Amino acid sequence: MGSRYSFAHSDPHNAFITICREAEYGEGPLSGIPVAVKDNISTAGIETTCGSNILKGYIPPYDAHVITLLRSAGAAIVGKTNMDEFGMGTTTETSAFGPTLNPADPTRAPGGSSGGSAAAVASGMVPMALGTDTGGSVRCPASFCGVVGLKPTYGRVSRYGLIAYANSMEQIGPLAENVRDCALLYSVIAGHDPRDGTSLDLPAPAPLKPEIAGKRIGVPAEFFGEGVDPAVASAVRSGIDRLEGLGAEIISCSMPSMQYALAAYYVTSMSEASSNLGRYDGVRYGTAPDFVRSWHDAYSHIRKTGFGEEVRRRILLGSFALSAGYQGKYYAKAQAARQMVRNDFARLFKTVDMLAGPTMPCVALPLGETSDPLSMYLADILTVPANLAGVPALSVPCGTAHNLPVGLQLIGQHGAEDEILSAALAFEEGSA
Amino acid sequence: MTVIIGLEIHCQLNTKTKLFCGCSTDYRDDGPNTHVCPVCLGLPGTLPVLNKQAVLYALKVAKALHCEVPAYSEFARKNYFYPDLPKAFQITQYDKPLALGGYIDIEAEAGGEKRVELTRIHMEEDPGRLVHKGSGDRGRYTLVDYNRSGVPLIEIVTEPQLSSPKEARRFLNKLRATLEYLGIYDSEREGSLRVDANISIKGYERVEVKNITSYKGVEKALTFEITRQKGMIRRNATIVRETRHYQEARGVTTSARSKEMEHDYRYFPEPDLAPLEVSSWVEEIPLPELPDARRDRFMQQYGLSLNHARTLTGDLKLAEFFEEVASDMPEIAAPWTADILLGELNYRDMPVTKVPVPHYRALLLEVKKGSVTDTSAVEVMRLILNQVMEGQQPEMPGEIIARLGLSKEKGDSIVDTVASVLKEHEAAVADHRAGKAGAINFLVGQVMKATRGRADPKEIAKIIADLLKD
Numbered sequence: 017m018g019s020r021y022s023f024a025h026s027d028p029h030n031a032f033i034t035i036c037r038e039a040e041y042g043e044g045p046l047s048g049i050p051v052a053v054k055d056n057i058s059t060a061g062i063e064t065t066c067g068s069n070i071l072k073g074y075i076p077p078y079d080a081h082v083i084t085l086l087r088s089a090g091a092a093i094v095g096k097t098n099m100d101e102f103g104m105g106t107t108t109e110t111s112a113f114g115p116t117l118n119p120a121d122p123t124r125a126p127g128g129s130s131g132g133s134a135a136a137v138a139s140g141m142v143p144m145a146l147g148t149d150t151g152g153s154v155r156c157p158a159s160f161c162g163v164v165g166l167k168p169t170y171g172r173v174s175r176y177g178l179i180a181y182a183n184s185m186e187q188i189g190p191l192a193e194n195v196r197d198c199a200l201l202y203s204v205i206a207g208h209d210p211r212d213g214t215s216l217d218l219p220a221p222a223p224l225k226p227e228i229a230g231k232r233i234g235v236p237a238e239f240f241g242e243g244v245d246p247a248v249a250s251a252v253r254s255g256i257d258r259l260e261g262l263g264a265e266i267i268s269c270s271m272p273s274m275q276y277a278l279a280a281y282y283v284t285s286m287s288e289a290s291s292n293l294g295r296y297d298g299v300r301y302g303t304a305p306d307f308v309r310s311w312h313d314a315y316s317h318i319r320k321t322g323f324g325e326e327v328r329r330r331i332l333l334g335s336f337a338l339s340a341g342y343q344g345k346y347y348a349k350a351q352a353a354r355q356m357v358r359n360d361f362a363r364l365f366k367t368v369d370m371l372a373g374p375t376m377p378c379v380a381l382p383l384g385e386t387s388d389p390l391s392m393y394l395a396d397i398l399t400v401p402a403n404l405a406g407v408p409a410l411s412v413p414c415g416t417a418h419n420l421p422v423g424l425q426l427i428g429q430h431g432a433e434d435e436i437l438s439a440a441l442a443f444e445e446g447s448a
Numbered sequence: 449m450t451v452i453i454g455l456e457i458h459c460q461l462n463t464k465t466k467l468f469c470g471c472s473t474d475y476r477d478d479g480p481n482t483h484v485c486p487v488c489l490g491l492p493g494t495l496p497v498l499n500k501q502a503v504l505y506a507l508k509v510a511k512a513l514h515c516e517v518p519a520y521s522e523f524a525r526k527n528y529f530y531p532d533l534p535k536a537f538q539i540t541q542y543d544k545p546l547a548l549g550g551y552i553d554i555e556a557e558a559g560g561e562k563r564v565e566l567t568r569i570h571m572e573e574d575p576g577r578l579v580h581k582g583s584g585d586r587g588r589y590t591l592v593d594y595n596r597s598g599v600p601l602i603e604i605v606t607e608p609q610l611s612s613p614k615e616a617r618r619f620l621n622k623l624r625a626t627l628e629y630l631g632i633y634d635s636e637r638e639g640s641l642r643v644d645a646n647i648s649i650k651g652y653e654r655v656e657v658k659n660i661t662s663y664k665g666v667e668k669a670l671t672f673e674i675t676r677q678k679g680m681i682r683r684n685a686t687i688v689r690e691t692r693h694y695q696e697a698r699g700v701t702t703s704a705r706s707k708e709m710e711h712d713y714r715y716f717p718e719p720d721l722a723p724l725e726v727s728s729w730v731e732e733i734p735l736p737e738l739p740d741a742r743r744d745r746f747m748q749q750y751g752l753s754l755n756h757a758r759t760l761t762g763d764l765k766l767a768e769f770f771e772e773v774a775s776d777m778p779e780i781a782a783p784w785t786a787d788i789l790l791g792e793l794n795y796r797d798m799p800v801t802k803v804p805v806p807h808y809r810a811l812l813l814e815v816k817k818g819s820v821t822d823t824s825a826v827e828v829m830r831l832i833l834n835q836v837m838e839g840q841q842p843e844m845p846g847e848i849i850a851r852l853g854l855s856k857e858k859g860d861s862i863v864d865t866v867a868s869v870l871k872e873h874e875a876a877v878a879d880h881r882a883g884k885a886g887a888i889n890f891l892v893g894q895v896m897k898a899t900r901g902r903a904d905p906k907e908i909a910k911i912i913a914d915l916l917k918d
Contacts, residue, residue, distance in 0.1 A: 058493040071492070078486050080493060179492040184719035212495050213721050288719060291527050294536025295490055299592075315529055338527075338714035347716060 018042070021050055021092035029117040029126075031135040034063050035095040044090030046204060051086055052136040052145035055096040056103060057188065058177035059083055066179050067099040067111035067129075070302045070322030080177020081212070082146060082188050082205045089204045094142060097132030101324045102293065103150055103181040105129050106392050107381065108157070110326040115383055120162055120421055124380040127160035129153040133191050134161040143193055144201045148178060150186040151281050152375075152399025155411035158191055159423025160380035162413045164198040164440065165191040169431050170406030171216035174209030180292040182285035183214075185403040195412060195441040199224045202433065222434045226442035229263030231435075232368045238274040239373025239398055239425075247417035252374040255414035255424040255443070259372065262442055267368055273360040274401065276353035281400035282393060283337050283350035289327075290334030296322065329389065357404040365429045370436055374398055375411035375423035398425065408433045412440040449681065450650035451674055453616050454608035455666075458601050458642040459627055460574065461505045462634040466598035467573045468496030468539065473599050476637065480579075480593035488598035490534030495720050498523075502600035503726060505632040506546055506571050508733050509602060512630055515550030515569055517727040523571075523718040528711060531592055532576040540572035540603075542715040546724065552626070553740065554618045555758065557611070564619055567605040574599040608646060608654075613670035616645070620663045621762060625739045628764040636799075647673050649681060653689040657701050660694045669694040673701050742767055750778035759786040766790070769800045773809045780816050788826060792833055804842055807832050811845040823901040824854040854902055862895070862903050866911045869894045877916065888912065 021039045033055045041048050053059060056066045058076035060083075065071045079087070086093060100110040108116045108131025118126040119139040126135045130147025134157030137145050147154040149167035158165025167189045178188055190201035199221070208217040235256060240249050260266045298304060298318030309317070323331070337346035364371065377398060386392045402409035407430050414424035424443070428436035466473055469487035487494045510517055524542035547569040556562035576597040582588025604623070610616045624641060627633040634640055641663050647670060648654035655677065660669050673692070680687050692701040717723075737745070739761050746757040746767075760782065761767045774781025789808070793800060811832070815825050828848045835842040849855055870877055873894060880887035888909060895908045 056493075058491075064492075066492075074492070076486075076491065076493070078491070175493075176495050177493040182719075211497055213497050214495075214719075287716060291525050291537050291714070291716070294527060294529065295492070295534060297529060297531075297536065299531055300489075300534070301492075311531065312529075335714060338716055340712050340714075343714075343716070 019048065021048060021094065023050055023092070023094040025141045027141070029119055029122065029135045029139055030114055031097055031116050031132045031139065031141060032095040033065055033067065033098050033111075033113050033132070036062065036093060039092035039094045041092035042087065042090045044088060045200065046086065047090030049091055049144065050094040050142045051091040051201070052095055052097050052133055052142045053083065053086075053093055054099055054130050054133050054145070054147050056099060056148055056179040056181070057082060057146060058179065059093065059096065062093075062096060064096065064179070065112070066103070067101045067113060068323065068327065069112045070296045070318070072112075072302060074301045076177070078177065080188075081174035081209045083177065085205050085207070086146075091204075095136075097130070097136055097145060097147075099132055100129035100153075101327050102179070102289070103129040103148060103153055103186070104289070104326050104330050106152070106156055106395050107386050108132060109383065109386070110324055112324060117383070118161055118380050120160070121380065121419075123382055124420070125160070125383050125386075127157035127376070127380060129157075130165075130191065131157045131161075134158055134163055134165065137161070137163045137191050137193055144197045145191045146201070146205070147189055147191050148181075148186055149189050149399075149403065150182045150285060151396050151403050154189040154191060155375045155399050155409060155423065155425060156396070158411040159375035159425075160421060162421030163191055163193060164195050164410065164412050164444075165189060166198055166202055166410040166433065166437070167402060167408060168202065168206060168433055169216065169408045170403075171212075171214050172218065172408070172431070172433065173205050174207070174212040174215050176209055176211040180288070182288040183292065184288060185281070185285060185406075195437060195444045196224060198410070199437045199441070202437070206433070216431070218431055224434075224437055224441055226445055226447050227438040228259060228442035231264045231370065231439060232267055233259055233264045233439075234267050234269040234364055234368035234371045235373060236269050236271040236274070236364075236371060238271050239371075241274075243394065243397070244374060244377040245379065245417065248374050248376070248378060248422050251415040251417045251422040252424055256372055258446075259439070259443060262446070264439075269364055269368065269371075271360045271364065271401070273353070273356040274397070277357050277401045277404060278393065278397050280350040280353035280357065280404055281396065282333075283346050284354065284404075286330045286334030287337045287347050287350075288334070290331045290338065293323075293327070293331055298322070326389065354404045357401050358406075361401070361405045361407055361427075370429070370432070370439065371427040373425055375425040379417050379420035379422060402427050406430065408436060410436055410440055412443060414443075449678055451611055452608045452648045452650055452654070453610035453612075453670060454646040455606045455610065455616060455619065456644040456646075457604045457620070457623060458644075459604065459633055460637065460640040461502050461600040461602060461632050462637070462640075463499055463501045463505060463600055465499055465501075467499050467502050467571070467600035468598055471598065475595040478595070480591070480595060483595045484597065488534075489594055490536075490597075496539060496718075498721060499600060502571065503546075503724065504729070504733065505600075505630075506569065506602050507726060507730055508630050508632055508735070509604075509627065510547035510550065510569050511730050511733055512626055512735055512738055513550040513552060513566060513569070513604075515547035515566065517547050517730050518544070519727045520544065520723055520725055521546045522723040523721045524715045525718050526713045526715055528713055530575070531590065532578050532594075532597075534576065534594060534597060538573060538575060539718055539721070541570035544723075545570035546726075552619060552622055554615065554622050557615060562615070564609050565607040567607055569602055569604050572601050572603060573597070574601050608648075613667040613674065616670055617667045620666055622739065624663060625762050625764060629736055629738050629742075631736070645670060645673075647677065649674075649677050649687070652677065652681065652687045655687065655689070656691045657694050658691055658704070659696075661696060665694065665696050668699050669701060672699060676701065746770075750775065750782065752778060752782045756782040756786045759790065763800070766800050769803065769805075773805050774812060777812060777816055780812055784812060784815065789829065792829060796833060796837060798833065798837060802836055804832065804836065807842055807844060814845055814849065818904075819856055820849055820854055821856050821901060821904050823896070824849070824856070827852075827901070828854065856902055856904060862899060862908065863911055863915075865898050865903075866895055866908060866915060869898060870912070870915060880916070
């Protein structure tokens, strides 16, 4: 330690909530590289808000495991990036700190919820950043901003210090300008952590080399189903043709559980969120409530004013889905549907090495356009299956549609990050 | 009116560290919020890591209480808002508990044994503690201490099979003894055993009484609640299904403030912890000798009566004390320890571990030799216990006996005393000769008084009989 990185960039896209102008860094594989960190990852001594008013002023006394790893790899942590409040959104517009603009077109949203991290990379402020992906929150903004983003296998990266939205599905993942940087950041953060009871103990990531010839790539028909913008579909299909041109074997397949995936994802994530967010009651974080009232009233006041509308909606829906008399109808059914998704992946991975399709069914949307929550939820249809099953998935730029970036999604088998990163590198560099 | 009681017992496990973090559980002598870390404070982003020792302790209890340990159990979140609960949920177990079934045999009201069946045992974390400060009913402000937050608990739930407060006390005594024998529980820690009770009169609604913080309070709380319910039935009032709080200081139960609605804890599986698959661990967990086995051994090995054996094994420390001081003279040690010493200790609220072993052994040897009377020996015992209580170095029994002149007066030395007592109480002597039953006791009492308790009553009676024969 000891060296200082001066971070002089202006932030025209509102990618950051907190900027650290002077960041210490040390020796290691990331020595002197400025890295941006999503604001739901705990950083000792640096305010961590999750994009919410309710955590304004909260300075964690401890570092998340990934931050410890970043620091010991020599990285300079230059700030905390904007995000949908508690990760609940697909546009970064639910942030209490204003929307982030998409560097590819500043009239559009960057996607979300890791929109700040994607924009910080896409605008060249940093070469790499950490995001988190609960239902597509790394891959969606990567796709919309034209960068690379990876959601690792569930358990591959420690969640210790990641402020929970939906514990059973989320992972911290890297975003970067290119596949090599994405893989480099991934290799730093992957690994077992005894402080995370769901952490996996797997061999270290292998050195990256482009490799795709002979791989069997499944393309589920459902990934090009209703609601996918034809221009996006066409860009992704030509991307898949390029994979074939590099020697991959393309296999048509089907994933019937896709029809339940979105419902399973939202019921599960909202249920878990309703519990995770209970602790924000004004006693320990945020503005102190007026405790002259009964504590019951004080809690409800602080939660009503401290949380944004989308967060309150998800807490209420999640509480409902878990409540006595409805749990069997919602939460329990969602778990059954989740198992069907897992089963579908297991079946498909008997015959293919990975799956390919669009990351998002559309391109980045104009700011302010997604006021209807349901249409926002529908946009997650292609990303949530990987979270439900816990398998790794990435988004790599694959041309444009309507002059805006389009992402190709590759979904790998459990623990097979190396395989999809190698395929993405071959795709990016055009060599097998 | 048949009384039906079921108990839920929360027991703190005496692991070195908390259930989900590395904080020490021994915070007794330390200030508030000194045994805390990001995990047990529930700071955003922290995750629980299960303490294996706590699981082993819980399984040990399950094995000792004859429970079945299912192949698969899991933790769940119980969601509710309260300032002592920093995550706004408690990690506990819900529909897949660690252990099912099991039983405890207790002494039945009518003699013999009664088997009380258990429903389940599950693990959970203790919340923090609120301290109400200032004046007024509930205090002007409240402080929160999270030292206790995350201390491992097991909850043991019985079937509704207890039929009286006395039985409930016997059940708890037996359970407590078993937990102590297992070495997984520290009875001297405040609040280490807490009880909720479900009480009903057959044919009527049941009432849950919470907040019984000492196991000694259980019998009183249950007695009050049963009397209250019976009184309501006699007055034709309706017993409503409700939760009541036991007010320890006043010895009464009061209706818990009515909530707008029934709690809905929205239980769901804890996503941050893997399911427990630990049934295969049970076989290798060693069990120590438990109270029933020790009781039977005491009867066989030392020839004790069932009652003495049961009393002396009903508390681990007492059983250990008995074996340490008295195993070579059980016929004297058993009644003296179970009938006399225990009463003196209860009277002083003094733990048996404070009784000085060499002194107690020496006293029993004096009794065995017959050098003091029982009355004098009790006097010596009291003196020693009082000296210990006052923090003094206790005197040896021989010293006390010599100092106070308590040596038993024997044979010739008391014949003269007896003769003069007989002379003084001619009327009583006449009554005795006339066959009045109480007269001899009166005369013995007068001799005891004259010898300040140093003579053996049996010997006095014999001398009186001899003298009056002539």
